[in-house]
Amino acid sequence: MTASTQTPQTPNATARPSGAPDAAREEMPAGFVWGASTSAFQIEGATGADGRGPSIWDDFCARPGAVLGGDTGEPGADHYRRMDEDIALMRELGLGAYRFSVSWPRVRPGGGGPANRAGIDFYDRLTDALLEAGITPWPTLYHWDLPSELEEAGGWPVRDTALRFAEYAALMGEALGDRIGHWTTLNEPWCSAFLGYAAGIHAPGRTEPAASLAAAHHLMLGHGLAARELRRVCGAQVGIVLNPAELVPHRPVAEDVDAVRRADGVRNRLFTGPLLRGAYPDDVLEDLAPISDFSFVADGDLETIAQPLDFIGVNYYFAERVAADREAAGDAAAEAGPAPALVGTEPAVLLPHGEERTGMDWGVDPRGMYGVLTRMAAEAPGTDLYVTENGAAYPDEVGPDGRVRDSERVSYLRDHLLAVRAAARGGAPVRGYFAWSLLDNFEWAWGYSQRFGLVHVDFATQHRTVKDSGRWYAAAAAAGAVPGAGAAEG
Ligand code: FCB
Numbered sequence: 252m253t254a255s256t257q258t259p260q261t262p263n264a265t266a267r268p269s270g271a272p273d274a275a276r277e278e279m280p281a282g283f284v285w286g287a288s289t290s291a292f293q294i295e296g297a298t299g300a301d302g303r304g305p306s307i308w309d310d311f312c313a314r315p316g317a318v319l320g321g322d323t324g325e326p327g328a329d330h331y332r333r334m335d336e337d338i339a340l341m342r343e344l345g346l347g348a349y350r351f352s353v354s355w356p357r358v359r360p361g362g363g364g365p366a367n368r369a370g371i372d373f374y375d376r377l378t379d380a381l382l383e384a385g386i387t388p389w390p391t392l393y394h395w396d397l398p399s400e401l402e403e404a405g406g407w408p409v410r411d412t413a414l415r416f417a418e419y420a421a422l423m424g425e426a427l428g429d430r431i432g433h434w435t436t437l438n439e440p441w442c443s444a445f446l447g448y449a450a451g452i453h454a455p456g457r458t459e460p461a462a463s464l465a466a467a468h469h470l471m472l473g474h475g476l477a478a479r480e481l482r483r484v485c486g487a488q489v490g491i492v493l494n495p496a497e498l499v500p501h502r503p504v505a506e507d508v509d510a511v512r513r514a515d516g517v518r519n520r521l522f523t524g525p526l527l528r529g530a531y532p533d534d535v536l537e538d539l540a541p542i543s544d545f546s547f548v549a550d551g552d553l554e555t556i557a558q559p560l561d562f563i564g565v566n567y568y569f570a571e572r573v574a575a576d577r578e579a580a581g582d583a584a585a586e587a588g589p590a591p592a593l594v595g596t597e598p599a600v601l602l603p604h605g606e607e608r609t610g611m612d613w614g615v616d617p618r619g620m621y622g623v624l625t626r627m628a629a630e631a632p633g634t635d636l637y638v639t640e641n642g643a644a645y646p647d648e649v650g651p652d653g654r655v656r657d658s659e660r661v662s663y664l665r666d667h668l669l670a671v672r673a674a675a676r677g678g679a680p681v682r683g684y685f686a687w688s689l690l691d692n693f694e695w696a697w698g699y700s701q702r703f704g705l706v707h708v709d710f711a712t713q714h715r716t717v718k719d720s721g722r723w724y725a726a727a728a729a730a731g732a733v734p735g736a737g738a739a740e741g
Pocket of ligand 1: 290293438439442494566640687694695703
């Protein structure tokens with residue numbers, strides 16, 4: 252089965268000859284935002300420039316064996332110095348919006364000390380240049396680069412970090428708030444808390460299950476406090492970006508269905524409970540009781556966390572199958588290799604889902620996009636949704652003719668956009684889509700080995716080449732519809 256035939260409510264997607272789009276069927280809703288995403292540590296480089304301080308990702312990269320190939324935030328895509336060139340590329344692609352993140356250690360080195368004017372100036376110029384180019388700036392305040400000093404003081408497991416985050420949000424709100432319509436507080440707090448503090452495969456590389464739950468709580472507290480500050484200083488729309496997990500039982504048996512419930516508890520409901528309903532779900536607290544008594548929850552925290560949200564960003568890449576244990580997972584577990592210890596899901600085993608795989612061995616399942624959007628729409632009725640990240644890594648190469656023929660990425664984007672469209676037609680208030688990523692970049696623990704960009708970056712020369720997928724996406728954005736794969740040929 253191809254990924255296209257898996258797309259919900261688009262049964263004829265594969266029957267249509269490529270290059271012959273049926274515009275009436277494939278149009279996105281009016282006013283749909285077509286954007287692309289990046290994050291500061293992944294693209295900026297210039298880690299020592301103009302007073303930037305160190306972040307936990309600089310420290311993690313310096314740890315032997317932590318990041319593939321010993322790669323670091325240098326050179327990134329050298330975006331700090333090539334901002335103008337990159338905005339020209341965005342124009343070429345016809346992007347309506349650009350989601351970037353602000354580097355906390357660039358604008359407030361140390362996390363709590365004086366602001367760094369040179370760092371703020373960079374985002375000030377970026378914002379102005381985007382607006383001048385007719386591209387809406389969408390900043391995210393925290394895309395994983397905590398100032399090192401705050402980690403030395405305990406990191407996200409410590410309450411004080413949330414208070415510093417709110418101060419930093421106010422600082423940025425004051426600096427850019429007159430020109431920003433949509434602020435995002437956190438990117439994927441599940442990853443920050445559990446990949447960073449439980450599995451230890453992301454910065455800061457700690458493997459402390461109890462601390463990871465405190466981290467999750469203080470990240471959300473930081474979100475709530477920051478949302479208040481942003482509304483106080485600039486009154487813009489405020490949202491958060493989550494990466495809801497789409498989980499399906501490995502076998503249709505009670506054990507695997509309960510394993511899905513447990514995994515869903517930590518992956519999804521631990522966050523949506525406090526954020527949307529001001530409470531941790533009872534079964535999640537019960538499942539996690541052997542690890543933590545949640546005594547880090549202070550009076551008033553849940554009320555602070557449950558600030559009204561103007562929008563929710565949804566990042567979706569892949570779906571997972573859940574088996575009750577390794578034995579139940581059988582051969583699939585062996586194929587999947589050892590799973591990182593993720594608090595609360597054990598002894599469940601998470602396996603890739605979908606028959607096709609991307610370059611990172613992530614399963615391709617556009618139905619999951621439909622699933623997470625319709626679920627979020629049901630859980631947060633009336634709240635605007637944006638797909639803030641979606642994309643795929645493939646081993647792209649620039650051909651002798653200078654072209655990057657990434658037809659697999661075109662299919663991936665197309666099938667997922669059709670799933671977004673199906674969710675919107677079904678009533679989910681999806682207002683926009685941001686491809687991950689504008690540029691090839693530093694893919695965290697995978698270093699520079701994985702390319703997600705619509706634009707290829709030669710990291711040695713920093714030469715940029717728009718990939719076929721970039722041209723295809725530009726055609727989609729221009730048409731406000733999801734064209735056939737042939738649109739990349741133009
Ligand atoms: C997401 C991250 C983003 C990028 C993609 C591939 O989880 O938010 O920075 O690494 O995965």
